[in-house]
Amino acid sequence: MNHLFSAMQVFLKVADTEQFTRAAQQLNLSPSRVNRYVDDLESRLGVKLLQRSARRTVLTDVGAQYARGCRTLLSSLASVEASATRASTAISGELRVAMISGLAQQGFAALFAEYRASYPDVSLYVTSTESQVDLVSGRFDVGILSDEMVKSITHVSRTLIRSRLVPVAAPSYLERAATPLRPDQLDAHRAIGFAAWGRNKYWNFTGDEDYCIRVSEAFVASSRMMQKQLAIVGAGIALLPECLIEDELQRGDLVRLLEAYRVSDDGMNISLVYPSREFLPGQVRAFVELASEYVARGRSGPVALNRPQGGDGDDL
Numbered sequence: 001m002n003h004l005f006s007a008m009q010v011f012l013k014v015a016d017t018e019q020f021t022r023a024a025q026q027l028n029l030s031p032s033r034v035n036r037y038v039d040d041l042e043s044r045l046g047v048k049l050l051q052r053s054a055r056r057t058v059l060t061d062v063g064a065q066y067a068r069g070c071r072t073l074l075s076s077l078a079s080v081e082a083s084a085t086r087a088s089t090a091i092s093g094e095l096r097v098a099m100i101s102g103l104a105q106q107g108f109a110a111l112f113a114e115y116r117a118s119y120p121d122v123s124l125y126v127t128s129t130e131s132q133v134d135l136v137s138g139r140f141d142v143g144i145l146s147d148e149m150v151k152s153i154t155h156v157s158r159t160l161i162r163s164r165l166v167p168v169a170a171p172s173y174l175e176r177a178a179t180p181l182r183p184d185q186l187d188a189h190r191a192i193g194f195a196a197w198g199r200n201k202y203w204n205f206t207g208d209e210d211y212c213i214r215v216s217e218a219f220v221a222s223s224r225m226m227q228k229q230l231a232i233v234g235a236g237i238a239l240l241p242e243c244l245i246e247d248e249l250q251r252g253d254l255v256r257l258l259e260a261y262r263v264s265d266d267g268m269n270i271s272l273v274y275p276s277r278e279f280l281p282g283q284v285r286a287f288v289e290l291a292s293e294y295v296a297r298g299r300s301g302p303v304a305l306n307r308p309q310g311g312d313g314d315d316l
Contacts, residue, residue, distance in 0.1 A: 003040070005077070008070040010037040011049065015067050018056050091282040092121035098135070098143040100270060101128040101225050102244040108144065111294045115287055122283045130223040135275050141284045142274040144291070150273050158288075160295050161270040163243035165263040167203075168254040172234035180237075183211035183261055190236030192227055193217035203239060207261035224268075228254075241268040 013023040014034065024031040042049050049063035059067060095115075099108065116124055132151040133143055143150065144160065167186075180186050183205040193201050193215075205211040218236050221227035224244055231238040232253050248254040272291050274284060 004044075005074070007037040007041045008074060010034055011041055012067060012070055012074075014038060014050065014057060015059050015063070018058060020052075020057060091119045091286050093281065093283055094123045094125065095142070095283045095287055096125045096127070096140045097287070098127050098129055098133045098138065098140045098145060100145050100149060101130050101223070102228070103144060103270070111291060114294065115290050118290065119283065119286055122286075130225060135273065141281070142272065142287055142291075144270060144272055147269045147271055150271070155273045155275055157271045157273045158292065159269050159271045160291070161243050162267060163241040163270065164267040165239040165265055166242050166245075167237055167239055167257040167263070168231055168245060168249070169237045169257060170232050170234040170253065171255055173231075173236060174255060176234075180257060183207075183213050183258060186213050186215055186237065189215070190218035191215035192230045192236045192238035193220040194224070194227055194239070195220050195222040204264035205258065205261040206264050207258075210264075211261070239263060239265070243268075243270065 010023065010027060010029070013027055014020055017023045017026065020034050020038075021031055024034045027034065038050060045066070047062045047066075048060050049066055051058050051060055097112075112124060112126060116122070127140070130149070132149050133140065133145055134151040135141075135143055135155060147157075150157070173190075177189055178185075180189060183203070186203065191201075191203075201215065201217065203211075203213045203215050205213070215237075219230050221230055224240065227238050228240055228245060228248070230236070231240065232248065237257065245254055249256060272288060274280070274288060280288070
């Protein structure tokens with residue numbers, strides 16, 4: 001198809017200049033290449049488009065009719081391409097974002113407000129979820145999700161946050177149970193597990209020495225938000241990503257435990273994900289850039305984030 005369009009353009013140039021040699025010069029092609037394009041067109045159509053002579057080349061009646069059609073077609077094609085190019089650069093339309101539940105309360109709502117203020121022609125739809133997300137089948141343009149939530153096979157991922165796990169409990173729970181001072185005292189406490197880990201999870205700590213504690217999981221939650229709510233109402237001790245509980249720690253709804261020790265588990269990565277790196281619509285590209293800048297400059301709110309480098313973020 002590209003060859004056909006090129007042949008049409010060459011044919012029109014010959015028709016306009018009335019010479020193969022002059023057309024070749026203006027198109028920066030060899031005369032033989034110009035002849036080949038026209039010959040291919042005439043062979044394809046089975047008609048003579050041009051009458052050649054030593055001094056001048058003129059259109060046949062069929063050639064003149066075909067030339068008018070070529071001009072209309074190529075003009076329409078240029079218009080369609082220009083429209084598509086404007087659509088790819090225009091920052092308007094809809095933007096659908098999937099976001100892990102809990103981040104809106106931790107300052108990310110301000111990101112959406114800033115984006116909407118900067119690009120008022122974009123309709124922004126944000127879906128909070130704790131389920132796995134397939135960006136393509138779910139018709140999402142971009143996601144701010146933990147790594148284990150991303151179901152899409154092919155996607156671009158940029159780590160925004162690496163949040164370590166911290167042990168926490170509600171003051172009401174600690175009033176009924178002695179506050180653990182060392183990890184090996186956790187076996188006397190009720191634990192709130194996370195379903196992704198399975199039951200009887202070992203909790204690993206480093207500090208004055210390494211600890212591998214098999215906790216008794218009185219509750220197992222299928223989501224981080226449920227795990228957090230169970231901890232807030234005093235159901236037990238939970239290991240939670242620090243980025244999801246900053247507000248609760250500041251308000252005193254939750255108390256951080258075992259601060260002299262660090263949980264050895266990998267924690268949770270939250271990434272900016274989108275289906276493709278190439279040919280992003282304007283509104284998607286603008287959001288990706290703004291979200292990266294927003295994290296890089298450190299947002300006002302309970303969690304200060306650092307610029308990701310090499311696709312990675314820093315621990316909170």
